[in-house]
Structure formats: C-alpha cells, structure tokens
Amino acid sequence: MEVRVEGLVKRFGRVPALAGVSHTFPAGALTAVVGPSGCGKTTLLRVLAGFVRPDEGRVWMDGRDVTDLPPQARSCALVFQNYALWPHMTVFENVAFGLRLRRLPTREVEQRVREALALVELDRVPGIEGRRPRELSGGQQQRVALARAIAVRPRLLLLDEPLSNLDAKVRHRVRVEIRALQRRTGITTVYVTHDQEEALSIADVLVVMEGGRVVQWGRPEEVYARPKDPFVAEFLGSTNVLEASVGRDGAIQPSRDGRLLFRAEDVVLLPADATPPAGSVWAKGKVVDCLFLGAVYRAYVRVLDVVVMADARSPASPGPVVLAVPADRVMDFSHQNGEGAAKETA
Amino acid sequence: MTRSLLGLAFRATVGTLVLVAILGPLTSLLIWSLAERWHWPAPFPQQLGLKYWLRMLQGDPLRALTRGVGIASVTTVLALLMSVPVSYLAARRRLPAGPLVLALFVLPQAFPQLPVFASATVLFYRWNLAGTIPGVVLIHLVGGLVYAVWTLTAAFRAVGPELEEAAVNLGASATRTFFRIALPLALPGVAASAILVFLHSLDEFNGTLLVGAPYVTTLPVYMYTASLGYELQIASVTALILMAPGVVLLLLLERFLRAEYLAFFGHL
Numbered sequence: 001m002e003v004r005v006e007g008l009v010k011r012f013g014r015v016p017a018l019a020g021v022s023h024t025f026p027a028g029a030l031t032a033v034v035g036p037s038g039c040g041k042t043t044l045l046r047v048l049a050g051f052v053r054p055d056e057g058r059v060w061m062d063g064r065d066v067t068d069l070p071p072q073a074r075s076c077a078l079v080f081q082n083y084a085l086w087p088h089m090t091v092f093e094n095v096a097f098g099l100r101l102r103r104l105p106t107r108e109v110e111q112r113v114r115e116a117l118a119l120v121e122l123d124r125v126p127g128i129e130g131r132r133p134r135e136l137s138g139g140q141q142q143r144v145a146l147a148r149a150i151a152v153r154p155r156l157l158l159l160d161e162p163l164s165n166l167d168a169k170v171r172h173r174v175r176v177e178i179r180a181l182q183r184r185t186g187i188t189t190v191y192v193t194h195d196q197e198e199a200l201s202i203a204d205v206l207v208v209m210e211g212g213r214v215v216q217w218g219r220p221e222e223v224y225a226r227p228k229d230p231f232v233a234e235f236l237g238s239t240n241v242l243e244a245s246v247g248r249d250g251a252i253q254p255s256r257d258g259r260l261l262f263r264a265e266d267v268v269l270l271p272a273d274a275t276p277p278a279g280s281v282w283a284k285g286k287v288v289d290c291l292f293l294g295a296v297y298r299a300y301v302r303v304l305d306v307v308v309m310a311d312a313r314s315p316a317s318p319g320p321v322v323l324a325v326p327a328d329r330v331m332d333f334s335h336q337n338g339e340g341a342a343k344e345t346a
Numbered sequence: 347m348t349r350s351l352l353g354l355a356f357r358a359t360v361g362t363l364v365l366v367a368i369l370g371p372l373t374s375l376l377i378w379s380l381a382e383r384w385h386w387p388a389p390f391p392q393q394l395g396l397k398y399w400l401r402m403l404q405g406d407p408l409r410a411l412t413r414g415v416g417i418a419s420v421t422t423v424l425a426l427l428m429s430v431p432v433s434y435l436a437a438r439r440r441l442p443a444g445p446l447v448l449a450l451f452v453l454p455q456a457f458p459q460l461p462v463f464a465s466a467t468v469l470f471y472r473w474n475l476a477g478t479i480p481g482v483v484l485i486h487l488v489g490g491l492v493y494a495v496w497t498l499t500a501a502f503r504a505v506g507p508e509l510e511e512a513a514v515n516l517g518a519s520a521t522r523t524f525f526r527i528a529l530p531l532a533l534p535g536v537a538a539s540a541i542l543v544f545l546h547s548l549d550e551f552n553g554t555l556l557v558g559a560p561y562v563t564t565l566p567v568y569m570y571t572a573s574l575g576y577e578l579q580i581a582s583v584t585a586l587i588l589m590a591p592g593v594v595l596l597l598l599l600e601r602f603l604r605a606e607y608l609a610f611f612g613h614l
Binding site for chain 1: 506508509511512513514515516517518519522526527530531
C-alpha cells in the first residue's frame with residue numbers, strides 16, 4: 001500500500017514535532033526513518049497509525065485520504081518500542097486478539113496464530129502459545145509483538161524502535177529476521193529508529209529527519225555516499241569535521257569559512273616523511289591514541305587542533321603522520337558553513 | 347558477636363513493646379468480653395463466661411451487624427459503579443477539568459467531619475432521608491468515594507497507555523479496550539478500593555449516628571450506646587467482632603494494594 005503524507009505539521013505546545021513533512025512511502029518497501037531523538041520520527045509514525053491528528057497536512061493510503069479516520073479504521077499494525085504485550089493474556093491470546101475482533105471462526109484464528117508464530121520463528125519453542133509475556137525472553141517478546149501485528153495481515157506495518165530494548169547480539173539477529181520477514185510478506189513497512197547503522201542496514205529507502213523535517217531521503221548507499229548537508233553527513237557513519245579548506249596542492253588549510261567532512265574509513269595514515277598520493281587531500285598530524293574496535297583499529301589523530309578518527313586494519317603508533325583522504329571522499333560544505341554551524345549550536 | 351547480641355536484645359525489646367502495645371488493649375477487650383461479674387478492685391473478673399458473646403449473637407447486636415454488612419456492601423457496589431468510570435477517564439486525562447473533579451472528591455474530607463455531617467443531616471431531614479438506610483449509604487459514600495476514586499485513578503494510571511493503544515491499533519473499540527485491557531489489568535486496584543470502601547462503611551460512626559439514629563443502628567453505633575450504658579462487656583464484644591472483618595480484609599488488601607497506588611494518592 002502506497003502511503004503519502006503532505007505538509008504534515010504537529011505542534012505540542014509551542015514546539016513543532018513535525019514542521020511540514022511531505023513524503024511518499026513506496027508500496028511493498030521497507031522505509032527506515034532515522035534521526036536524533038526529538039526529530040519527529042515517532043510523531044510521524046503515530047500520525048500514520050492515527051493516534052496523533054496532525055494540525056495541518058493530509059495522509060493518503062493508496063490514494064484515499066485517511067487523515068480523519070480513527071486508528072481502528074486504518075489497515076495498519078504498530079509494533080511498540082516496549083512491545084506492549086498484554087500481561088494478563090497468553091501468547092496465543094495476544095496474537096489472536098486482532099483476529100477475534102474480526103470475528104474469524106475459531107479454526108481460522110488458530111491457524112493464523114500458528115502461521116504468524118511460524119513467520120517470526122517462534123513455532124519451534126514448545127508450549128509457547130500458553131505462556132504469559134513475562135515468562136518470555138526479550139527477543140521472544142519482540143517476536144510475539146511482531147506476530148500479533150502481522151497476524152491481522154495489515155497493509156501497513158509500523159515499527160517504533162523495535163530493537164532498542166534488546167541486547168546487541170539478539171538485536172542483530174532480529175534485525176535480519178525482520179528484513180527477511182518483510183521481504184517474504186511484502187508488507188509496506190515504516191521502521192523508525194535512532195540507530196543509523198540499523199537504519200542503513202535494513203532499509204530499502206532511508207529517510208533522515210531533523211527538527212521535524214525530512215532533510216534527505218533515498219537509497220541508503222546513496223544517502224550515505226552523497227549527503228545533502230552537513231547534518232546528514234555527520235549523522236551517518238563516523239564522520240570527521242574540520243573547519244578548513246583545501247589548498248592548491250591538496251593540503252588542508254585552516255579556514256574560518258571552510259567546512260570539510262570525511263569519514264573515518266576513508267582516511268589513510270602515512271609515515272610523516274611520505275609524500276601524499278596524487279589526487280588526495282592531506283594534512284600533517286599526530287596520532288594521540290589508537291583503539292582496537294574488533295574489525296578495525298581506530299586511530300585518533302590531532303590535525304589543526306582537533307582530533308579526527310581514522311580507521312585502519314593495523315594499529316597506528318603514536319607520533320607524527322601524514323593523513324590523506326581521496327579527494328572524491330571529502331565532502332566540502334564550505335558554502336553551507338553558516339547553516340551547519342547554526343545547527344550545531346541549536 | 348557482641349554487636350549481633352546487642353542487636354538481638356534491641357530487636358527483642360522493640361518486639362515486646364510492639365506486642366504489648368497491640369496485644370495489651372486487645373487482651374483487656376477479651377477479658378472484658380468474658381467477664382460476667384467483675385467488681386472493683388479485683389484484678390481479674392470474679393466470674394468468666396460466654397454470656398455476653400451469646401447475647402451478641404442474637405437480637406439487636408446481630409441485626410446491627412448484618413445491617414452494617416448490608417449497608418457496606420451496597421455502599422461498596424455504588425462507590426465502585428460511580429468511581430470506576432470517573433477514575434478511568436481522569437487517569438487517561440480525558441475527563442474535562444479532571445483535576446478539579448478529583449479535588450471535589452477530597453473536599454468533604456478537607457473539612458472537620460462533624461459540621462459536614464451535621465449540615466448533611468439537616469438536608470436529609472428535609473428530604474426524608476434521615477433515619478433511613480439510603481440516607482446512611484449516602485453518608486458512607488462521602489468518605490467511601492474518596493478512597494475509591496483515588497485508589498482507582500492510581501490503578502488505571504499504572505496501566506501503560508500503550509497497552510490500550512495496541513488494542514485500538516488492532517481494531518478494538520474504546521469500550522472493548524476498556525473491558526478487555528484496562529479493567530482486567532486494574533483489577534487488583536479495584537479489589538483494593540472495594541476493601542477500603544467496605545471497611546470504611548463498616549466502621550463509620552459519626553455520620554451513621556447523626557443520620558441513622560435512632561432507626562438505623564450499625565455495630566459502631568451499637569457499641570457506642572452500649573458503652574454509654576456502662577455495658578462494657580457488650581462494648582468489648584462488639585469491638586472484637588468489628589475488628590475481625592477489618593483484620594481479614596486488611597490482610598487481603600496487602601495482596602492487592604501496590605505501592606504505586608499509594609504513590610499517586612493526592613496527585614491531581
């Protein structure tokens with residue numbers, strides 16, 4: 001189901017949670033909405049679910065204006081951040097709730113509950129249907145919440161930070177499962193998260209929000225590689241920011257109006273006496289620290305009085321180095337400096 | 347070693363004092379209730395017996411007891427019927443002027459009770475409610491509703507709003523959401539508030555005496571009249587009987603009343 005929102009505005013008191021959001025969520029795709037806390041992403045989700053009525057703007061689902069429809073009349077299912085499983089009902093009753101509301105015959109209810117539990121891979125846990133939510137692990141509760149939502153075969157699936165209460169290992173596994181489940185069912189999905197890595201890895205379409213607006217959207221690779229403004233560039237990945245500009249020979253020079261951004265994984269560290277490779281932007285610096293992150297070593301290099309991050313497969317020893325970044329990997333936002341600086345202090 | 351011994355001695359002393367404080371008056375009540383003849387200055391009754399207990403289980407006292415239980419039951423049911431919807435809406439902040447309504451329920455408790463009840467009695471005489479059971483129920487509701495509304499508001503507030511949103515999201519109407527999600531989850535709070543209202547009504551004295559006398563007599567009023575007539579034995583038996591449901595229900599209450607219900611008490 002294609003979902004389109006146009007000019008959504010919602011104020012809580014004087015603070016606008018949504019300040020004019022227009023976007024089309026393509027049918028059958030998983031759209032991840034990402035942004036720092038307070039950017040309006042959860043409000044957007046609650047507007048889609050019908051829990052929040054926008055002050056301005058409209059919501060269309062498959063071309064039908066649903067702005068004034070109550071939550072019950074929208075074919076969308078929401079998975080809550082804390083799962084919101086009903087503690088006084090068993091797993092079966094939780095998943096069957098929406099089906100019984102639809103007055104399906106008992107036989108079909110049972111069958112569809114079993115189907116839903118199988119889709120979230122809970123069918124292999126013996127006796128799970130009769131258990132209460134508090135007897136389940138966090139990951140299992142998350143799956144039951146997901147099963148409860150998809151059991152009613154919604155045309156739109158909304159996920160509000162669904163993995164934030166899980167520990168890292170389980171989080172990665174469930175993330176992959178949600179992705180596979182969405183592919184298999186083809187349910188149009190909106191996935192809200194503050195975790196940029198999660199958003200990048202799971203999304204067909206990535207929407208970056210800030211201050212109640214959509215600042216950029218597109219394929220995750222595209223948004224990551226070509227951020228439209230310093231905020232997006234800084235928000236995605238491990239990004240370094242230098243108040244500097246590039247000289248004629250590629251040397252980085254301090255500059256009040258300059259603003260160069262580059263990611264830690266694009267930095268190459270060379271010996272202090274090496275000549276930087278052609279076509280690279282470079283500066284002299286000093287390694288102050290180096291951390292082992294598992295997959296890579298992250299060196300912290302002092303350059304122009306700030307410390308930047310540089311990732312490498314081998315550790316860097318403290319001391320002077322030449323820091324080089326391929327010129328096409330440097331994002332030059334010098335012309336947007338004023339705006340970016342204003343955002344940072346806000 | 348010395349420390350733990352000292353601690354033990356301390357705890358033993360405190361424990362004994364507490365026991366004496368609680369059991370002392372109770373023992374005195376028990377002895378009085380069994381004293382068929384007890385002339386001053388003898389330290390113990392000259393004659394012990396169950397005469398007054400037997401007298402208690404027939405005629406007026408028994409009628410006062412059953413009537414009191416009946417009044418308490420009706421009061422409890424009415425208080426719950428009124429306060430469940432009000433508390434639910436107040437807890438969900440869907441009640442227009444919710445804090446004001448909640449404050450209204452405490453208002454009668456904010457003033458000294460006797461003047462409030464006395465002026466209520468005047469009104470009740472005008473409305474022909476004085477000396478009737480409905481009149482007594484009404485006066486018991488004044489205090490009962492305070493307990494009910496505040497505990498229930500807290501109980502409903504303790505039910506996470508997202509639990510209800512999840513039901514609404516799947517298509518449940520507001521009514522169904524209330525009966526399938528909110529009410530079952532707040533049930534311990536409903537039980538707690540029922541016990542509080544019931545006990546309040548059973549032990550209520552001031553209002554019952556003012557409004558009910560002389561036609562409606564509950565046990566506390568009976569006890570009062572008995573002790574005025576220097577029938578200390580009857581008063582003691584009544585006191586012991588009045589305590590029994592209180593103790594039982596308070597033990598039950600401990601199971602249902604969660605700390606967070608009390609934490610909300612007084613929050614508008």
